[in-house]
Amino acid sequence: MTLDEMKPGNKCKIKSLLASSMLGQRLFSMGMYPGAVVEIVRNAPLEDPMEIKMDSSLISLRHVEAGFVEVEFI
Amino acid sequence: MSLVNIALAGQPNCGKSTLFNALTGASQHVANYPGVTVEKKSGSFRAKDIRFSITDLPGTYSLTSYSLEERVARDFILNEGPEVLINVVDAMTLKRGLYFTFQIMETGRPVVLVLNMMDLAEKNKIKIDHENLAQRLGVEVVPASMKTGSGKKDIIESVYNLSKSEKLKVPSQLDYLDMEEYLREIEVLLSKTSLTSKKIPLRWAAIKLMEDDENAKELVLQEETHQEIIAKVDELRKKFEEEINLKPEMYISKRRFEIAEDIVRTAVKKEENTKSNMTDILDSFLCHKIAGPVLLVGVIYLLYYLAIVQGYNITNYTWPLLAKIRTFTESIMPASGFIEEPLIRAFSLWFVDSVNALLNYIPIFFILFALIAVLEDSGYMPRMAFIMDRLLSRFGLHGQSTLPMVLGGIYVGGCAVPGVMSCRGIPDERSRLATILIIPLLNCLAKVPLYVLLINIYFAAHKGLAMFFISTISILLVLPVSKILTLTILKDKETAPFVMELPPYHIPSVKTVLMRAVERVWLFLKKITTIVAAVAVVIFVLLYYPGISDERMKYYHGEEEKAVSGFLKAASKTSFKEQFNVEKVTELANFYDTYRSAKMQGGSGFENKEKQFEEKFPLYLSIIKPSKDRELKLLGRELKKLVRSRKIISMEMKKERINNSFLGKAGMALEPVTQYAGFNWKVNVALLSALAAKESSVATLGALYQQDESGASLETRMGNEEKGFTPLHALSLMLFMVLYPPCVATAIAVKLMSGSAKFMVFSMIYPMIIGIFVSSAVFSVSTALNLSGLQAMFGFYGLALIFTIIMGFVKNDKNYQN
Ligand SMILES: Nc1nc2c(ncn2[C@@H]2O[C@H](COP(=O)(O)OP(=O)(O)OP(=O)(O)O)[C@@H](O)[C@H]2O)c(=O)[nH]1
Numbered sequence: 001m002t003l004d005e006m007k008p009g010n011k012c013k014i015k016s017l018l019a020s021s022m023l024g025q026r027l028f029s030m031g032m033y034p035g036a037v038v039e040i041v042r043n044a045p046l047e048d049p050m051e052i053k054m055d056s057s058l059i060s061l062r063h064v065e066a067g068f069v070e071v072e073f074i
Numbered sequence: 075m076s077l078v079n080i081a082l083a084g085q086p087n088c089g090k091s092t093l094f095n096a097l098t099g100a101s102q103h104v105a106n107y108p109g110v111t112v113e114k115k116s117g118s119f120r121a122k123d124i125r126f127s128i129t130d131l132p133g134t135y136s137l138t139s140y141s142l143e144e145r146v147a148r149d150f151i152l153n154e155g156p157e158v159l160i161n162v163v164d165a166m167t168l169k170r171g172l173y174f175t176f177q178i179m180e181t182g183r184p185v186v187l188v189l190n191m192m193d194l195a196e197k198n199k200i201k202i203d204h205e206n207l208a209q210r211l212g213v214e215v216v217p218a219s220m221k222t223g224s225g226k227k228d229i230i231e232s233v234y235n236l237s238k239s240e241k242l243k244v245p246s247q248l249d250y251l252d253m254e255e256y257l258r259e260i261e262v263l264l265s266k267t268s269l270t271s272k273k274i275p276l277r278w279a280a281i282k283l284m285e286d287d288e289n290a291k292e293l294v295l296q297e298e299t300h301q302e303i304i305a306k307v308d309e310l311r312k313k314f315e316e317e318i319n320l321k322p323e324m325y326i327s328k329r330r331f332e333i334a335e336d337i338v339r340t341a342v343k344k345e346e347n348t349k350s351n352m353t354d355i356l357d358s359f360l361c362h363k364i365a366g367p368v369l370l371v372g373v374i375y376l377l378y379y380l381a382i383v384q385g386y387n388i389t390n391y392t393w394p395l396l397a398k399i400r401t402f403t404e405s406i407m408p409a410s411g412f413i414e415e416p417l418i419r420a421f422s423l424w425f426v427d428s429v430n431a432l433l434n435y436i437p438i439f440f441i442l443f444a445l446i447a448v449l450e451d452s453g454y455m456p457r458m459a460f461i462m463d464r465l466l467s468r469f470g471l472h473g474q475s476t477l478p479m480v481l482g483g484i485y486v487g488g489c490a491v492p493g494v495m496s497c498r499g500i501p502d503e504r505s506r507l508a509t510i511l512i513i514p515l516l517n518c519l520a521k522v523p524l525y526v527l528l529i530n531i532y533f534a535a536h537k538g539l540a541m542f543f544i545s546t547i548s549i550l551l552v553l554p555v556s557k558i559l560t561l562t563i564l565k566d567k568e569t570a571p572f573v574m575e576l577p578p579y580h581i582p583s584v585k586t587v588l589m590r591a592v593e594r595v596w597l598f599l600k601k602i603t604t605i606v607a608a609v610a611v612v613i614f615v616l617l618y619y620p621g622i623s624d625e626r627m628k629y630y631h632g633e634e635e636k637a638v639s640g641f642l643k644a645a646s647k648t649s650f651k652e653q654f655n656v657e658k659v660t661e662l663a664n665f666y667d668t669y670r671s672a673k674m675q676g677g678s679g680f681e682n683k684e685k686q687f688e689e690k691f692p693l694y695l696s697i698i699k700p701s702k703d704r705e706l707k708l709l710g711r712e713l714k715k716l717v718r719s720r721k722i723i724s725m726e727m728k729k730e731r732i733n734n735s736f737l738g739k740a741g742m743a744l745e746p747v748t749q750y751a752g753f754n755w756k757v758n759v760a761l762l763s764a765l766a767a768k769e770s771s772v773a774t775l776g777a778l779y780q781q782d783e784s785g786a787s788l789e790t791r792m793g794n795e796e797k798g799f800t801p802l803h804a805l806s807l808m809l810f811m812v813l814y815p816p817c818v819a820t821a822i823a824v825k826l827m828s829g830s831a832k833f834m835v836f837s838m839i840y841p842m843i844i845g846i847f848v849s850s851a852v853f854s855v856s857t858a859l860n861l862s863g864l865q866a867m868f869g870f871y872g873l874a875l876i877f878t879i880i881m882g883f884v885k886n887d888k889n890y891q892n
């Protein structure tokens with residue numbers, strides 16, 4: 001399952017990142033490492049991008065990008 | 075006193091600039107990195123016997139070489155070799171901050187870690203054991219809050235001690251477990267290269283090579299024999315991946331987070347707080363599906379209202395100040411002859427007018443820049459991007475293009491200069507360039523006078539509709555143009571993931587806001603006004619030379635004599651006849667103008683001036699002022715006549731001079747091309763003169779459509795003289811104005827923000843090509859179809875709308891590696 005399939009309100013845990021270069025490093029540096037817990041907050045008014053919460057920081061990313069984050073429900 | 079270089083590094087929004095300002099006070103300046111958009115500030119401060127020169131590096135989440143900011147920060151640390159690095163970390167996001175800190179530590183520089191935002195941590199009941207932290211990291215840790223200023227002394231002291239200490243205090247190194255072996259192997263390979271002499275830590279280089287970092291590879295590849303090192307590294311990377319089943323760069327990042335998590339677990343105590351915070355509450359409105367966009371429109375409206383509308387009102391108060399500069403210039407320049415203006419006078423006044431036209435915008439700019447700072451500081455800006463990204467990214471733009479476009483004038487009345495300057499923050503290079511290039515096509519304030527003029531003459535019955543058309547058509551032209559640019563010339567530019575933090579809301583501090591506004595206005599004055607002044611000189615020459623032929627001059631002198639002798643004849647019949655000769659008549663006519671302009675400026679100053687006039691020119695004043703005396707009355711009438719003839723002669727001369735000028739010639743030469751758009755040479759000249767500043771278009775038209783005795787407004791004159799000019803011509807002209815190339819000030823901003831003169835030239839040429847194409851197509855097709863101006867207007871609007879929608883569906887490929 002990937003992060004872009006999650007709905008607002010869902011909570012999940014990151015299993016792995018499917019990207020390793022620019023996107024992968026970027027996601028990583030924002031705190032999206034395997035094991036981190038993610039909560040989907042909302043989608044933007046036009047559905048894309050999405051907003052997620054990790055620890056206490058809020059991060060927005062496009063669905064295409066979220067497609068590279070493998071997650072599992074917790 | 076010794077000089078020590080230090081630098082501030084940290085993640086975005088952690089408070090680096092705030093600390094920078096606290097340390098340096100006012101002694102700072104903004105420098106643009108050569109050729110790029112990233113800003114680097116430097117300043118200095120003193121502690122005891124050391125003067126510290128401090129650099130505020132761009133905030134980045136990491137130190138890879140994927141983005142410009144990261145490269146800038148990293149190159150600075152490695153190449154400029156700051157002796158101490160102050161790493162600012164937001165206590166609220168310590169774990170993520172440590173991820174960055176580890177990378178700083180790996181560069182081998184002595185580090186002082188400033189744990190900022192402690193006030194917020196306390197408020198949220200987060201306790202951080204900074205001694206434990208310091209011990210685990212092997213660097214000095216100073217808790218601080220730059221908002222209250224606490225910790226500043228300790229920071230200075232730590233930096234001072236660190237730069238004094240004899241032996242280099244190198245931070246401890248992370249344990250990369252399974253990878254250590256590999257790293258050591260690479261270090262051995264590297265130890266035989268010239269890298270050792272460059273003060274670049276081998277361990278850092280080894281880690282970066284394992285990460286497959288492009289810049290690090292380049293560093294090694296500087297010598298040919300090192301090709302084999304790269305090959306060996308590739309081999310090691312493959313081997314590692316097979317063994318651990320994880321890409322080495324992922325392993326490294328993961329390891330960093332593991333350690334960060336472990337440190338946070340031991341050093342941070344957090345009381346669970348369940349009460350929802352302010353940011354969440356605000357976001358539930360500001361990012362709401364329906365309320366979000368509505369509030370966004372509200373914010374944009376407020377921005378316009380405060381900056382453009384109210385700012386414009388303020389210019390009513392500041393303009394008299396600028397007008398004083400002009401009056402002063404007038405007073406110190408040699409006086410005009412009866413019809414001939416001395417060159418130095420004409421030039422000085424032109425120059426002052428050109429610069430004044432720009433300076434007049436300062437109140438608007440100041441408010442705009444201050445409001446941008448409020449938006450930046452409050453944290454609302456990323457939310458704007460969040461809401462708009464979907465729409466804008468369809469056209470090759472970026473969520474963060476929203477603010478620049480709003481400033482540039484999404485409806486009527488913006489200004490391209492702040493618009494272009496606020497593109498700095500867009501992380502995606504392709505979108506940033508596209509935004510920079512399309513902003514000049516939005517409706518800036520200076521385009522409006524021409525619209526108003528033309529709509530009043532040619533669409534008088536449908537003013538509202540026409541104004542709506544012109545206000546919204548620019549966005550329908552801008553979006554597809556941007557898409558086309560990103561599909562063609564910008565195709566190969568790097569893009570970037572959108573991934574962006576939505577920081578907690580802050581109440582913006584007045585000081586920061588004012589400081590940033592002043593800074594930006596100053597930058598504008600320094601960089602842009604000087605160049606605009608230079609260009610004003612060029613345009614003056616083009617409009618003034620080669621001038622009027624001797625033969626024609628003789629004719630004008632003949633006219634002059636007629637007018638003057640008329641007055642003298644009348645005067646000779648009065649008791650004042652002794653007082654007048656040719657020179658005195660000129661003096662009287664000039665005095666009349668001075669008096670009139672003083673009266674126009676009015677105010678309390680006028681009474682004083684009148685007293686001065688009374689002393690200097692009692693006779694002239696009594697002629698001008700209404701009087702019962704028969705003789706004075708007669709002279710007054712004659713003076714009016716005289717002044718009127720003088721005005722007609724100078725207008726004619728002005729017109730002839732423009733006709734003869736280089737620019738006039740160019741206007742005529744362009745007629746064969748522009749006729750398809752319906753532009754005659756006069757319109758061409760007006761458009762050419764607008765190159766320096768668009769307001770000029772209306773002024774030049776004013777000069778070309780000669781003023782007659784009735785003193786009718788330009789509207790009437792243009793309407794009367796150009797019988798062949800139809801609403802269709804006007805439409806074509808307005809569309810060309812929408813697509814008009816950037817003014818000089820904007821062009822300079824484009825160069826600054828795109829970092830290349832090539833883009834500046836391109837930004838000036840491509841709108842002209844599109845403009846002449848659109849205008850010609852609209853004019854020629856509508857003429858052929860016999861459409862009225864209004865029909866053509868709506869036909870074109872419909873087509874533009876359809877084209878925009880179609881372009882929205884064309885796919886734009888991203889241009890970065892996942
Ligand atoms: N509550 C609180 N706010 C702070 C503190 N220090 C800075 N801020 C605020 O945090 C925001 C970001 O501060 P900056 O100094 O601009 O951060 P920066 O690190 O320079 O950010 P970038 O230039 O984007 O990398 C501003 O609104 C500051 O007013 C602090 O100690 N406590």
Ligand SMILES: [Mg+2]
Nearest residue numbers: 090091092133
């Ligand atoms: Mg900063």
